[in-house]
Amino acid sequence: MADDDSISGRAMRYARVGRAVGGLAARFAGERYLGLKLDRLEHAADLKEALGGLKGPLMKVAQILSTIPNALPGEYASQLAELQSNAPSMGWNFVKRRMAAELGPDWQDRFGSFEHSAAAAASLGQVHRAIGHDGKTLACKLQYPDMNSVVEADLKQLKLVFSIYRRYEKAIDPSEVHQELSDRLREELDYAREAKHMQLYRHMLADEPGVHIPEVEPDLSAARLLTMAWLEGKPLLEFVDTDVEARNRVAYNMFRAWYVPFYYFGIIHGDPHLGNYTVRDDHTINLLDFGCIRVFQPHFVTGVIDLYTALRDGNRDLAVHAYETWGFTGLDDELIDILNLWAEFVYAPLLEDGARPIQREKGQYGAEVAMKVRQELDRVGGVQPPREFVLMDRAAIGLGSVFTHLRAEINWHRLFHELIDDFDAEKLGRRQADALAMVGLDAGE
Numbered sequence: 001m002a003d004d005d006s007i008s009g010r011a012m013r014y015a016r017v018g019r020a021v022g023g024l025a026a027r028f029a030g031e032r033y034l035g036l037k038l039d040r041l042e043h044a045a046d047l048k049e050a051l052g053g054l055k056g057p058l059m060k061v062a063q064i065l066s067t068i069p070n071a072l073p074g075e076y077a078s079q080l081a082e083l084q085s086n087a088p089s090m091g092w093n094f095v096k097r098r099m100a101a102e103l104g105p106d107w108q109d110r111f112g113s114f115e116h117s118a119a120a121a122a123s124l125g126q127v128h129r130a131i132g133h134d135g136k137t138l139a140c141k142l143q144y145p146d147m148n149s150v151v152e153a154d155l156k157q158l159k160l161v162f163s164i165y166r167r168y169e170k171a172i173d174p175s176e177v178h179q180e181l182s183d184r185l186r187e188e189l190d191y192a193r194e195a196k197h198m199q200l201y202r203h204m205l206a207d208e209p210g211v212h213i214p215e216v217e218p219d220l221s222a223a224r225l226l227t228m229a230w231l232e233g234k235p236l237l238e239f240v241d242t243d244v245e246a247r248n249r250v251a252y253n254m255f256r257a258w259y260v261p262f263y264y265f266g267i268i269h270g271d272p273h274l275g276n277y278t279v280r281d282d283h284t285i286n287l288l289d290f291g292c293i294r295v296f297q298p299h300f301v302t303g304v305i306d307l308y309t310a311l312r313d314g315n316r317d318l319a320v321h322a323y324e325t326w327g328f329t330g331l332d333d334e335l336i337d338i339l340n341l342w343a344e345f346v347y348a349p350l351l352e353d354g355a356r357p358i359q360r361e362k363g364q365y366g367a368e369v370a371m372k373v374r375q376e377l378d379r380v381g382g383v384q385p386p387r388e389f390v391l392m393d394r395a396a397i398g399l400g401s402v403f404t405h406l407r408a409e410i411n412w413h414r415l416f417h418e419l420i421d422d423f424d425a426e427k428l429g430r431r432q433a434d435a436l437a438m439v440g441l442d443a444g445e
Contacts, residue, residue: 089121090144095128098142102222110220114140122275124188124291129230136229138217139288143224147189155182180387184270188291191226196439197290198228201269203435204261210253210284231286233278240405249283251408255415257287258395263419266296266432270391272398294391295436298425299325304392305420311340311347319343327386335383338376345369346396349412358403358412 099107112131120127125143132138159178187193195216202213212231220227239250261267271292278286303325310319320331323339349358377383436442
């Protein structure tokens with residue numbers, strides 16, 4: 001594939017995205033003011049096609065938005081959920097230029113071998129397999145050119161999409177969602193930060209034998225190059241037809257990988273996309289991408305546990321306190337009832353003390369409940385989700401979808417209580433501060 005890092009190439013890309021977004025605006029306007037019927041499913045398919053071949057943040061944002069209840073109309077969410085992380089890779093000429101820019105003109109001498117073809121290509125960069133002089137197999141993650149300007153341009157288009165949607169669908173005010181996604185996407189371009197995140201996760205999950213984190217190779221990394229140990233594994237979908245014990249083991253390891261850091265350190269991996277982990281033959285898992293990491297204040301984690309307790313005990317006042325702790329405002333009885341619809345769905349597996357699937361209904365995880373919540377929110381005038389809610393919800397729905405694929409039947413209640421029974425917000429705060437300081441980060445970053 002020809003390199004697309006020229007000014008003309010970028011201009012063509014922006015024009016393509018602009019046409020897709022402009023088409024969305026025109027069709028919504030036609031539906032509202034001219035009485036024209038908008039086939040949203042057809043247009044959503046067109047939008048997916050326009051975004052699908054792009055290297056850049058809009059594809060990643062589309063994947064994330066597709067899992068946030070009510071962030072987009074159902075037709076768009078279902079289509080955008082199909083976007084794949086593997087975009088076409090850049091060619092060898094591009095790779096040589098970029099590697100030389102990162103490690104110097106003699107960069108090839110620093111490896112025993114370096115594969116010309118990318119092993120994987122995603123929205124912000126691509127990965128090449130290499131061999132170090134010590135014989136170790138390496139993964140070299142190389143960022144695409146000029147991604148800072150691409151991110152900013154795409155975020156402007158995303159803001160336009162949100163403003164259009166907000167005019168016609170009042171259920172969700174996406175302004176805080178946009179700010180959260182903007183901050184996280186800008187962080188994903190910082191490979192030095194991602195290297196610290198990997199060190200952080202190696203520390204937090206050091207006692208979890210079912211989870212593996214690659215080790216960074218700092219001498220072979222640079223501003224737009226992150227080199228790490230290569231971890232062998234297979235896609236999760238290759239394990240969905242194995243025996244139930246194996247599927248449950250994979251699900252258990254996924255649960256621990258995401259929620260041990262959250263309940264012990266107040267930190268979560270915000271992108272449980274299928275391309276961000278692999279499964280080993282022994283059913284342990286490899287976490288591979290650490291660009292999208294969210295640090296929460298201890299009180300936010302307390303709110304998560306408070307809401308569970310409120311739903312378990314029927315304590316409406318505690319539920320209101322939990323929502324307010326998260327940053328929801330303007331809560332009246334109707335809005336609380338609607339928020340509880342979603343909370344009851346998410347928490348249902350945790351409230352039942354017995355082995356069960358993550359959801360009992362067939363179909364896309366949470367889709368029917370999300371549609372009902374959206375309709376009710378639209379009826380009462382909508383809500384603005386606090387920004388901290390975005391990636392927490394993303395993780396819950398993403399993992400729920402994984403567990404649904406696996407057809408896992410686990411006592412989720414007991415797994416959850418293993419993590420929260422000795423919960424202490426002050427201890428979490430101290431553990432979090434120590435872990436972040438150890439890798440050169442702080443809670444405010």
